[in-house]
Amino acid sequence: MSSAPPAPAENSGLPGTAGAVFVAGLRIVWRYVRNQPMRFTLAMIGATGYAAGAVGTAWVLGAVTDQLVIPAFDRGVSTQAAAVGAAAIVGVGLVRAGSILLRRYNGGLTGLRTRVDLRKQVTDTLLAAPMEYHRSRPTGELLAHADADVQASTEVLDPLAFSVGVLVLVAFSLVALFVVDPWIALVALVLFPSLAVLNRAYTNRVATLVARVQVCLAEVAGVAHESFDGALAVKTLGIADAETERMRVAANNLRDARVAVGRVRAVFEPAIDTLPGLGIIVVALVGAVRIGAGTMDPGGLVAAAALFGLLAFPVRIVGFFLQELPRSVVATGRIDRVLAVPPGPQPGVGVTVPDGPVSLRFDHVGFSWPDGSTVLDDVSFSVAPGEVVALVGATGSGKTTLCELVVRLMDPTSGVIEVADIDVTTLDPASLRRTVALVFQESFLFADPLRTNVDLSGELSGEQLAEVAGIAHAQEFVLATPQGWDTPVGERGVSLSGGQRQRLALARALARQPRVLILDDATSAIDPVVEAGVLANLRRSMSATTLVIAHGLATIRLADRVVFLADGRVAADGRHTDLLNVPAYAELVRAYERGTDGEEAP
Amino acid sequence: MSVEAPAPAADMAEAPAPAGAIAVLRRALHTSPGLLRGVRTTVMLALFGAAGRVVVPVLVQQVLDEGILGSEGVQVSFVAWATGISALLVLAVMFASRFTYLRVVTIAEETLADLRVRAFAHIHRFSVADLDETRRGVLTARVTSDVETVARFAQWGAIAWVVNPIVIVVLVIVLVVYSWQMAVVVVVALLPLLPILRFLQKRQLRAYDRVRTRVSQTLTALSEIVMGAGAVRAYGIEKRSKERMATAIDAQFVAERRALFFVTSSFTTSDLAGSVVTAIVVAIGVVFGPGWGLDAGSLVATLFLVTLIVGPVTELNEILDQTQSAVAGWRKVLDVIDTPVEVVEPVDGVPLPPGPITLRTEHLCFAYRTGPLVLDDVNLELPPGAHVAVVGETGSGKSTLVRLLTRLADPTEGRILVAGVDLRRVDPLSRQARIRLVPQDSFLFDTTVGRNVALGRIGADEADVAAAFADLDLGWWVDQLPQGLDTPVGERGDQLSVGERQLVALARAQLADPGLLILDEATSAVDSVTERALASALERVSAGRTTVSVAHRLSTAEGADLVLVFDGGRLVEQGAHAELVTAGGRYAELYGSWLGGTREPPVPPG
Ligand SMILES: Nc1ncnc2c1ncn2[C@@H]1O[C@H](COP(=O)(O)OP(=O)(O)OP(=O)(O)O)[C@@H](O)[C@H]1O
Ligand SMILES: Nc1ncnc2c1ncn2[C@@H]1O[C@H](COP(=O)(O)OP(=O)(O)OP(=O)(O)O)[C@@H](O)[C@H]1O
Ligand SMILES: [Mg+2]
Numbered sequence A: 001m002s003s004a005p006p007a008p009a010e011n012s013g014l015p016g017t018a019g020a021v022f023v024a025g026l027r028i029v030w031r032y033v034r035n036q037p038m039r040f041t042l043a044m045i046g047a048t049g050y051a052a053g054a055v056g057t058a059w060v061l062g063a064v065t066d067q068l069v070i071p072a073f074d075r076g077v078s079t080q081a082a083a084v085g086a087a088a089i090v091g092v093g094l095v096r097a098g099s100i101l102l103r104r105y106n107g108g109l110t111g112l113r114t115r116v117d118l119r120k121q122v123t124d125t126l127l128a129a130p131m132e133y134h135r136s137r138p139t140g141e142l143l144a145h146a147d148a149d150v151q152a153s154t155e156v157l158d159p160l161a162f163s164v165g166v167l168v169l170v171a172f173s174l175v176a177l178f179v180v181d182p183w184i185a186l187v188a189l190v191l192f193p194s195l196a197v198l199n200r201a202y203t204n205r206v207a208t209l210v211a212r213v214q215v216c217l218a219e220v221a222g223v224a225h226e227s228f229d230g231a232l233a234v235k236t237l238g239i240a241d242a243e244t245e246r247m248r249v250a251a252n253n254l255r256d257a258r259v260a261v262g263r264v265r266a267v268f269e270p271a272i273d274t275l276p277g278l279g280i281i282v283v284a285l286v287g288a289v290r291i292g293a294g295t296m297d298p299g300g301l302v303a304a305a306a307l308f309g310l311l312a313f314p315v316r317i318v319g320f321f322l323q324e325l326p327r328s329v330v331a332t333g334r335i336d337r338v339l340a341v342p343p344g345p346q347p348g349v350g351v352t353v354p355d356g357p358v359s360l361r362f363d364h365v366g367f368s369w370p371d372g373s374t375v376l377d378d379v380s381f382s383v384a385p386g387e388v389v390a391l392v393g394a395t396g397s398g399k400t401t402l403c404e405l406v407v408r409l410m411d412p413t414s415g416v417i418e419v420a421d422i423d424v425t426t427l428d429p430a431s432l433r434r435t436v437a438l439v440f441q442e443s444f445l446f447a448d449p450l451r452t453n454v455d456l457s458g459e460l461s462g463e464q465l466a467e468v469a470g471i472a473h474a475q476e477f478v479l480a481t482p483q484g485w486d487t488p489v490g491e492r493g494v495s496l497s498g499g500q501r502q503r504l505a506l507a508r509a510l511a512r513q514p515r516v517l518i519l520d521d522a523t524s525a526i527d528p529v530v531e532a533g534v535l536a537n538l539r540r541s542m543s544a545t546t547l548v549i550a551h552g553l554a555t556i557r558l559a560d561r562v563v564f565l566a567d568g569r570v571a572a573d574g575r576h577t578d579l580l581n582v583p584a585y586a587e588l589v590r591a592y593e594r595g596t597d598g599e600e601a602p
Numbered sequence B: 001m002s003v004e005a006p007a008p009a010a011d012m013a014e015a016p017a018p019a020g021a022i023a024v025l026r027r028a029l030h031t032s033p034g035l036l037r038g039v040r041t042t043v044m045l046a047l048f049g050a051a052g053r054v055v056v057p058v059l060v061q062q063v064l065d066e067g068i069l070g071s072e073g074v075q076v077s078f079v080a081w082a083t084g085i086s087a088l089l090v091l092a093v094m095f096a097s098r099f100t101y102l103r104v105v106t107i108a109e110e111t112l113a114d115l116r117v118r119a120f121a122h123i124h125r126f127s128v129a130d131l132d133e134t135r136r137g138v139l140t141a142r143v144t145s146d147v148e149t150v151a152r153f154a155q156w157g158a159i160a161w162v163v164n165p166i167v168i169v170v171l172v173i174v175l176v177v178y179s180w181q182m183a184v185v186v187v188v189a190l191l192p193l194l195p196i197l198r199f200l201q202k203r204q205l206r207a208y209d210r211v212r213t214r215v216s217q218t219l220t221a222l223s224e225i226v227m228g229a230g231a232v233r234a235y236g237i238e239k240r241s242k243e244r245m246a247t248a249i250d251a252q253f254v255a256e257r258r259a260l261f262f263v264t265s266s267f268t269t270s271d272l273a274g275s276v277v278t279a280i281v282v283a284i285g286v287v288f289g290p291g292w293g294l295d296a297g298s299l300v301a302t303l304f305l306v307t308l309i310v311g312p313v314t315e316l317n318e319i320l321d322q323t324q325s326a327v328a329g330w331r332k333v334l335d336v337i338d339t340p341v342e343v344v345e346p347v348d349g350v351p352l353p354p355g356p357i358t359l360r361t362e363h364l365c366f367a368y369r370t371g372p373l374v375l376d377d378v379n380l381e382l383p384p385g386a387h388v389a390v391v392g393e394t395g396s397g398k399s400t401l402v403r404l405l406t407r408l409a410d411p412t413e414g415r416i417l418v419a420g421v422d423l424r425r426v427d428p429l430s431r432q433a434r435i436r437l438v439p440q441d442s443f444l445f446d447t448t449v450g451r452n453v454a455l456g457r458i459g460a461d462e463a464d465v466a467a468a469f470a471d472l473d474l475g476w477w478v479d480q481l482p483q484g485l486d487t488p489v490g491e492r493g494d495q496l497s498v499g500e501r502q503l504v505a506l507a508r509a510q511l512a513d514p515g516l517l518i519l520d521e522a523t524s525a526v527d528s529v530t531e532r533a534l535a536s537a538l539e540r541v542s543a544g545r546t547t548v549s550v551a552h553r554l555s556t557a558e559g560a561d562l563v564l565v566f567d568g569g570r571l572v573e574q575g576a577h578a579e580l581v582t583a584g585g586r587y588a589e590l591y592g593s594w595l596g597g598t599r600e601p602p603v604p605p606g
């Protein structure tokens, strides 16, 4: 890897030297198989059995040549002798087949089970990881951790048992060959180490190239993901050709990387394949000389040739194994970095929210994004139990950010947020989330039936479901779908319009019977009639402490009080009518009254 | 690259979904004729390489028969010559294999890169009815993981499929040369293996189909964890997501274990078959061989040949599982490429004239895939340069209407005339430049603010982008961004607030300066002062422009020349704002509600 080709070598995540890669790889393999002792042991027994079976096959073939074939053409043999010979061949064949079954099935299971474990660990970690972690990484990368990385890190397990078996096979073969003739054994002693050297050189050359393939692969996936995600934008902008060009570049890079790997493989693979054949040729020469000297039987030659032939395929398996090692090291490194992500936010000290109506309080709350930009500077206000407060502010003033702080998608950089006078960071997260429900500005639907999308905990009765859906005006369109509440959202289900999604999201929050309800512009895509109905319903049926973000007066008028957010601070706080004296606020809420045909200009 | 004409529907009927490997291969060759490039030379090289595989067994036979067991006893010089020549041959074969391999890999990779790009381009030609967000994950898999299964196959399996059949044929020929009787014995003994392998192969194929289904279910569960990270946390449903993930992973494991079982069974079967055939050859050979004129060396060579034949058969079987998933993956990719495009672009399209665009629809009807009618007999006429507001209840088909107007899908019935021309006959480039939609969800690419806006017009530079913001009186917003136009927006625009994303999407449309601008709730998340300012800026720059705005904030409708009111997919009212309010219908009701919320104190209409 010293011939440092372009950038990927640096961030390929491989330890410096080939030796270090090898050791790191073996350590990973050990870590994985240790967790599957039963399967791995059975696979190893199979692999050893296979080695014995293979050597046995060669030995039986040699014996059959000496005691059956040659005599048959000299003087003829009995049918009985022929049957015994055939039975011997089938016998070792059965041993071999049985051990293959054992090895492959259990070896395969070792890999499958390890994948199951790793996938669960990775997804559990992703679930527990703080929101910042998710925000700071591309979606494609996170998906790859649980998918492609797990695959790549464990593929080395597939040829593992066989590879170890091959080592046993080589050992058995050497012994068998010594029994046949020491000179022939010497040929083997030259051959096998050169195979090892060849394999080693191969692995070294191919490791960086393979890492580069992984990088290109991620690039292709990234382009596809983003481009289809924004399919509508691509269409409306008419940039499909440009997008295709982007994909072409990524696909061609991947192709070139793969062909580069292919070039190296084209050199080494045939060489590795050819060596055993060359070995047999040398054995034939040496054998003829030894047989001429009378120190060896023709059967010995046949057995030796059979052994070399048998080794050709298994030796390649070792090659696969060695090739997979660096890939596994890189991928496992990535997985380990995910697994090391601490869960967050810190779960607090387990205080739970007391029963009854609760208040919500922001106390000198400040928040800055990781890139350093400060959104909230010093925000202080409170919402009394059962009170409805409207949060008003210009685009980008930090309203959404403030809402997300309450449910602890992030924690404030400074200051404290209190629910029922308890700092949310000390609250038991489960208790916090039972108490507070946030309706996101952009509604997210799960690929589930409509019912499950609303009733996340699966505890609502039919009437309760109908009730919350009624408040959110969702009942009507849900019942119009083919299977009503059982209609799935997603690939085989319905697609909903923007307003339908919002109403479903609203119903979802209400279904939890929250004591604090936060609506982040949750009716923006709902028409005025329905919006008025939803808001009136909320007012009538909810006793929750409510923080509602609004642009329109319809929502603002629902509130007992208005908090006006500007420049990261609370610029005004009070009743709507009182706030109209604050010029910036008045401008914001009265914007629609100005300029309409001039007739209502202030 | 030449883009193939959309496959006629007949092609689809010819190749029903679960087609066998051969059918898939035929379709693949049809789609990628490049696969056959230089195939003759490749096959010649493979032939040579395959022939080379018999060098060693023939050598063993010759050495045994002529060099050792011959009538003159052991002849070292003969053996030396024979081994020397064999060694040279084997080395030559090594080089031949190298080139075979390189050729196969190069062609396979080129084909796959091409296939990937074509599938990708083709998917972008789908109508929006097929592109809704629920299908995007599946489509992404088509150009990533499905192509990958084929690529993996190309690296290991493809060569074996080229080389091994040739090896088998050559070996059978050599067998016949030694003794046709023994050749018959070998072939007959091997025959029963084929139906057994076929039986197992069918099971295996089905098992792999199931694996793929399970894998995509795992990915669905996974995407909930990643894409829904915020919702999962806010609602504290980690436990539920965790359980679903575990269920999906376990189900995938069960499917994979089943597939593994069949792979293992068929592999074991062919290995055992090798032993059985060898035993049969030995038994028959030693009993009848002398009578058939065989000698010991030939029989031993025959034994080696049997191992050599079973080798490729086994290897073919070994790569069968890979082949199965490759076939399944390839089929899925081909299915995408062969999906007929509904929105077919005209060949000699009519370009749209400059200036504002008139728009007319006649008996417009539309239904998504299997759903009910979403638009029902919509007839409307928009005068050039008009500002038209579209209002109506949630789900009444407003977004669907504007999608049809921009040809993201074609009407199920009826037609749309822009500037007097059927939209289906309008030149696509002209359409994309002159008609611009700002969709309800503003999607931003993971790059900077400036580059996102520049996508609005081919060849736009930074000055054009700044000008577009200035046109909309949004210069102040750009100025307060941490890095101005170079501020990164994050994935899908995540690092901007929802309202800010809409500002970027608007500037992007303004940059195109279209003759027909369609805004689908394009300012729904923008604060009212900014929205108001935007509205007057748009009015100023829209002199030569027809504008259609879908909005729930009826301030838009108040200032419009024409208001279209939709209800349940039908156009129920149209007219000027004042007219409709006086008429006291659906619109008057909507307006009343909005007014009730927005004016204080409420001003009674009329
Ligand atoms: N992940 C992020 N990294 C950096 N900055 C961000 C990120 N997310 C949001 N911002 C910035 O934080 C500011 C506040 O965003 P927020 O979404 O809270 O605004 P908002 O008041 O909800 O706006 P809107 O009314 O448009 O929804 C914006 O200027 C936005 O650009
Ligand atoms: N891609 C789709 N596939 C199938 N049905 C869809 C799709 N998109 C929308 N629909 C359905 O078509 C109907 C009309 O939806 P559309 O998005 O046009 O409504 P809308 O008037 O824009 O509503 P909103 O005001 O909520 O945005 C709805 O019932 C919706 O469920
Ligand atoms: Mg917001």
Ligand SMILES: [Mg+2]
Pocket (backbone or CB within 6 Å): A497, A498, A499, B398, B399, B400, B440, B520
């Ligand atoms: Mg809509």
